[in-house]
Amino acid sequence: MGNGEQAEQRVIVALDVPDEQSAIALTDQLPQVVWWKVGLELFTSTGPKILEVLKSRQKRIFLDLKFDDIPNTVAGACRSAARYGVDLLTIHATAGRDALKAATEAAQEGATKAGVEPPKLIAITLLTSISARQLAFDLKIPLELPEYALEMALLAQESGLDGVVCSPQEVAQLRQTCGNDFLLVCPGIRPTWADIGDQKRSLTPAQAIIAGADYLVIGRPITTATEPELAWKRISEELTTVA
Numbered sequence: 001m002g003n004g005e006q007a008e009q010r011v012i013v014a015l016d017v018p019d020e021q022s023a024i025a026l027t028d029q030l031p032q033v034v035w036w037k038v039g040l041e042l043f044t045s046t047g048p049k050i051l052e053v054l055k056s057r058q059k060r061i062f063l064d065l066k067f068d069d070i071p072n073t074v075a076g077a078c079r080s081a082a083r084y085g086v087d088l089l090t091i092h093a094t095a096g097r098d099a100l101k102a103a104t105e106a107a108q109e110g111a112t113k114a115g116v117e118p119p120k121l122i123a124i125t126l127l128t129s130i131s132a133r134q135l136a137f138d139l140k141i142p143l144e145l146p147e148y149a150l151e152m153a154l155l156a157q158e159s160g161l162d163g164v165v166c167s168p169q170e171v172a173q174l175r176q177t178c179g180n181d182f183l184l185v186c187p188g189i190r191p192t193w194a195d196i197g198d199q200k201r202s203l204t205p206a207q208a209i210i211a212g213a214d215y216l217v218i219g220r221p222i223t224t225a226t227e228p229e230l231a232w233k234r235i236s237e238e239l240t241t242v243a
């Protein structure tokens with residue numbers, strides 16, 4: 001996974017829509033997209049049915065449910081999610097070392113029992129919607145933001161996870177410290193022509209790839225564009241300049 005793939009195969013489109021019908025309409029509109037991310041909004045609406053739809057279309061799936069609970073509970077959730085045969089699955093690093101280890105083991109167990117490949121389990125370091133100021137003043141974390149993100153990534157790596165979700169602004173530092181075998185998946189991607197919205201720590205698609213991201217997660221710049229196909233094309237073209 002990652003650097004061997006063509007640049008546009010490294011874009012994961014966030015399918016943040018309210019229902020199955022809207023999700024199918026968007027996937028029909030963008031048949032060239034290889035990776036789709038199913039997150040809290042869509043999964044809460046449709047349940048696992050949407051995963052079957054995507055699998056029947058031979059799509060790769062990032063199930064982004066961001067589990068964050070006690071070890072026994074996240075383990076149960078990861079065991080269940082792994083049975084769906086998804087490619088990527090998320091948990092918050094803040095769940096802690098015991099929960100991360102339990103989740104890793106449970107994901108393997110769930111997949112083995114179902115006879116599918118285990119998902120790559122990746123941890124959220126710090127949501128890309130949080131600024132350095134919010135980290136310090138709202139969350140009261142007494143570390144500089146890059147240091148905090150790195151500590152969360154190291155915790156995930158020590159706990160046996162396959163990688164992390166991080167902002168593209170921290171990806172170069174994480175790549176240098178965590179090495180090339182650790183997956184770095186970056187949301188908070190904004191082409192120069194797109195609205196920033198609620199993202200606080202963003203870079204452009206080309207900048208994120210140059211900095212060392214394996215995968216880029218891009219939602220609204222594509223999915224809410226007047227012409228999603230055109231937005232996809234512009235991003236693909238930008239990425240060919242750095243591939």
Ligand SMILES: O=c1ccn([C@@H]2O[C@H](COP(=O)(O)O)[C@@H](O)[C@H]2O)c(=O)[nH]1
Nearest residue numbers: 014039126127128187188217218219220
């Ligand atoms: O730190 C994080 C973790 C996950 N996300 C998710 O990525 C997409 C980004 O969508 P945009 O529309 O491109 O902002 C969205 O599904 C988030 O849940 C994130 O943004 N930051």
